[in-house]
Amino acid sequence: MNTTALPTVGYTLNHPRLQNWVLEMASLCKPERIHWCDGSQEEADRLITEMVSAGTLIRLNPEKRPNSFLARSDSSDVARMEDRTFVCPKDPKAAGPNNNWMEPEKARAELRPLFDGCMKGRTMYVVPFSMGPIGSPFSHIGVELTDSPYVAVSMRVMTRMGKDVVAALGTDGEFVPCVHSVGAPLAPGQKDVSWPCNETKYICHFPESREIWSFGSGYGGNALLGKKCFALRIASNMAKDEGWLAEHMLILGLESPQGEKRYVAAAFPSACGKTNLAMLIPPQAFDGWKVTTVGDDIAWIKPGKDGRFHAINPEYGYFGVAPGTSEHTNPNAIATLKANCIFTNVALTPDGDVWWEGLTKEPPAELIDWEGKAWTPGCGRKAAHPNSRFTAPASQCPSLDPSWEDPKGVPVDAFIFGGRRSKTVPLVMQAFNWSYGVYMAATMGSETTAAATGKVGQIRRDPMAMLPFCGYHMGDYFDHWLDMGHKVYNPPRVFCVNWFRTNDKGEFLWPGFGENMRVLKWIFERVSGRAGARQIQLGWMPGYEDIDWTGLDEVTEAKFDELMDVDAKAWKEELALHDEFFSSLGDKLPRELPLQRELLERTLDR
Ligand code: OXD
Ligand code: MN
Numbered sequence: 001m002n003t004t005a006l007p008t009v010g011y012t013l014n015h016p017r018l019q020n021w022v023l024e025m026a027s028l029c030k031p032e033r034i035h036w037c038d039g040s041q042e043e044a045d046r047l048i049t050e051m052v053s054a055g056t057l058i059r060l061n062p063e064k065r066p067n068s069f070l071a072r073s074d075s076s077d078v079a080r081m082e083d084r085t086f087v088c089p090k091d092p093k094a095a096g097p098n099n100n101w102m103e104p105e106k107a108r109a110e111l112r113p114l115f116d117g118c119m120k121g122r123t124m125y126v127v128p129f130s131m132g133p134i135g136s137p138f139s140h141i142g143v144e145l146t147d148s149p150y151v152a153v154s155m156r157v158m159t160r161m162g163k164d165v166v167a168a169l170g171t172d173g174e175f176v177p178c179v180h181s182v183g184a185p186l187a188p189g190q191k192d193v194s195w196p197c198n199e200t201k202y203i204c205h206f207p208e209s210r211e212i213w214s215f216g217s218g219y220g221g222n223a224l225l226g227k228k229c230f231a232l233r234i235a236s237n238m239a240k241d242e243g244w245l246a247e248h249m250l251i252l253g254l255e256s257p258q259g260e261k262r263y264v265a266a267a268f269p270s271a272c273g274k275t276n277l278a279m280l281i282p283p284q285a286f287d288g289w290k291v292t293t294v295g296d297d298i299a300w301i302k303p304g305k306d307g308r309f310h311a312i313n314p315e316y317g318y319f320g321v322a323p324g325t326s327e328h329t330n331p332n333a334i335a336t337l338k339a340n341c342i343f344t345n346v347a348l349t350p351d352g353d354v355w356w357e358g359l360t361k362e363p364p365a366e367l368i369d370w371e372g373k374a375w376t377p378g379c380g381r382k383a384a385h386p387n388s389r390f391t392a393p394a395s396q397c398p399s400l401d402p403s404w405e406d407p408k409g410v411p412v413d414a415f416i417f418g419g420r421r422s423k424t425v426p427l428v429m430q431a432f433n434w435s436y437g438v439y440m441a442a443t444m445g446s447e448t449t450a451a452a453t454g455k456v457g458q459i460r461r462d463p464m465a466m467l468p469f470c471g472y473h474m475g476d477y478f479d480h481w482l483d484m485g486h487k488v489y490n491p492p493r494v495f496c497v498n499w500f501r502t503n504d505k506g507e508f509l510w511p512g513f514g515e516n517m518r519v520l521k522w523i524f525e526r527v528s529g530r531a532g533a534r535q536i537q538l539g540w541m542p543g544y545e546d547i548d549w550t551g552l553d554e555v556t557e558a559k560f561d562e563l564m565d566v567d568a569k570a571w572k573e574e575l576a577l578h579d580e581f582f583s584s585l586g587d588k589l590p591r592e593l594p595l596q597r598e599l600l601e602r603t604l605d606r
Helices: 016-029 041-054 105-114 150-157 164-167 225-242 275-277 331-336 434-442 472-486 513-527 557-564 568-584 590-606
Strands: 034-038 057-059 069-071 084-087 123-133 140-146 176-181 202-206 212-216 245-247 249-253 261-266 292-294 299-304 309-312 317-321 342-344 389-393 415-417 428-430 445-447 459-461 495-499 534-536 539-541
Touching: 016 123, 016 176, 041 057, 041 069, 069 275, 105 176, 105 202, 123 164, 123 225, 140 150, 140 164, 140 225, 150 317, 150 342, 164 495, 176 225, 176 309, 202 225, 202 428, 212 225, 225 245, 225 299, 225 317, 225 472, 245 472, 249 275, 249 513, 261 513, 275 292, 275 317, 292 309, 299 568, 317 331, 331 389, 415 428, 415 434, 415 513, 428 513, 434 472, 434 495, 434 590, 459 568, 495 513, 513 539, 568 590
Parallel strands: 034 123, 069 342, 084 202, 140 176, 176 212, 261 415, 415 495
Antiparallel strands: 057 069, 123 140, 202 212, 245 299, 249 261, 249 292, 299 309, 317 389, 342 389, 428 495, 428 539, 445 459, 534 539
C-alpha cells in the first residue's frame, strides 16, 4: 500500500486531522491503494472506463443517451435496508422506538472485525463532499471513504464533490467521517464480480460523534452516504442541537403571471410522487404560472434574520425511482435524463437505451431485464426492478429554480404534508395554527402497497415522512418542531394533501400530476391572504368555488365533495390509530399533541 496516502496532482491538503483519519482507516481496511477524488470530469471518465471494462457499468448508446450508463446490482442488493440500519447513541432513549438502537461500543466491536482488511485488493476512494453549496452557512461537509468506484462517481452527481471541498475545510474545518465498504476483499489474483457486496450488512450512525459506518451494500441510501445517512439521520441530530430542521422534503417555487413568487416545502413518504410534484408542469389553462424546482427529496431549513424560514436543497442531483416516470407523469424528469446519467436496475433495449415499466404505454418487443436476462412482454416478470433508479445532475432539470444554489436559501411560505390514503383524508386542508399543523404532520400516514408488505391498505404512520430517517427519538423530534415554530415571527402555513383518495369502485377521484397545480395555486393564494376557505372541524378547506377549474371538466362539484368529505365516524377511528402511535412514544410525547387530539375529537362531535 502507498502509505504516504497523500492526494496527487493539483490538490492542497493541509488538514492534519483529515489526513490522519484517512491513514488510520486505511490501516484498518488495508486497501491496495488510496485515491483522493478531485471531482474532475477526467477522473469520472477514467473511473467509468474502468467500470465499463470490469462489467460494472454498461455504456448506453451515445446517440440515444450520451455519456450515460447502466448498472445492474446484485439481486440481493436492491434497496435501503431499514432492519440493518442502526442509530447508536449511548442512551437507547435517545434513539427512540423509531430506530434500531445499538450500544455504540457494541456496534464498534461488531464493525471493527468486518472492516479489518475489508478493502484488500481494492482502491480506497477518498470522496470529500459538501451538502449544500460550498461555503453557504447552510452547508456541511462530509468525507466518504469507499471501495466502490460506482459510489465515488454517483457521489459526484449527487453532491458537490472533490478538491474544492477539501480547500473549503482549510486546516481544521469540521467534516462528518463516513466509512463505506462493499465488504468484498479480493485475494491476490481473484477475479472480481460486477457488483461486489456482502450478505452481512450494517448501516450505523453515531449521532454523538457524528460518524457513519456502512458495510456490505453498494446500493443507494445504504452507500451514497451524503443522502439519507448524513443529510437526514445525522443532520437531524445537528439540527436539533443547533436550532434548525433537516427534513425529507422537496422544495418548489410557484410564480404567478404577475411575477409574485412563493416557495413551498413538501414532505411525502417514498413512492408518493415527490419528484413529479417538484418538477410539475402546470396545465395549459394556467398560462403564465411557473413551477420551479429547488429540490426533490431533502430540505435543510434555518430561521433567517428576516423572521422567516429559509431552505436549501443540500443535494446536487436526483436519485429518483425510474418506474412510473414518463413523458406524461414527469416530462421535466424525462428531459433531465437525456444525458450524463447512471441508471441502476432498469431494463436495456436492443438499441442500447433504457426502459422501465410506465416509460411508454407499450413495452418494447424485447429487452434485457434488470437481472441481465432476456425479457418479452407477457413473460410474467418486471423488466425493471420496482426500486430501479436514475442518478441525474440537477443542473439538467429544465424547471430548475434560478435561486436553487443561493447560499442564503429560499424563503419558505408553506409546508405541505401528504400521504397515500384511499379514504378518510381530504384532498387538501390547512391547519389552524402551527401546533395543530405539527399534530397533522405528526399523525401523517400512508397505506402500504402489496409490494412492500404483502398487506394492502394497512396504514403505516410516517410522521413528516421521517420515520425511517429521523436520527433520534420521534417524541423529541415533535418537541423540536413545536419549538421551531417560535424561532421565526412568521412560520410557514401548514397544509395536508392527499392525491390518492378513491371512490367505492377503487378508482382515483383526483387526476393528479399537472392538475395538482390547482391545489398549489389555492395554497399560493392562501399564504398570500387571498383565497377563500371554509372552517370545518379539521381545518380550513377550499369550497368548490375556491379552486381554479379552468380547463378541467373532469372534477365535478359532486366529485369534489367526495374528495373533500370528512366522515366524523371514520375520523374517530383515525384518532384511535393516532393514540396507538402516540402511546408508542411514551413520556417523550410533547403534551401539546394529546391536547390537540382532544380538541379535534371534541370538535368532531359538533
Ligand atoms: C428515497 C426514499 O430513496 O425516500 O428517496 O426512499
Ligand atoms: Mn426520499
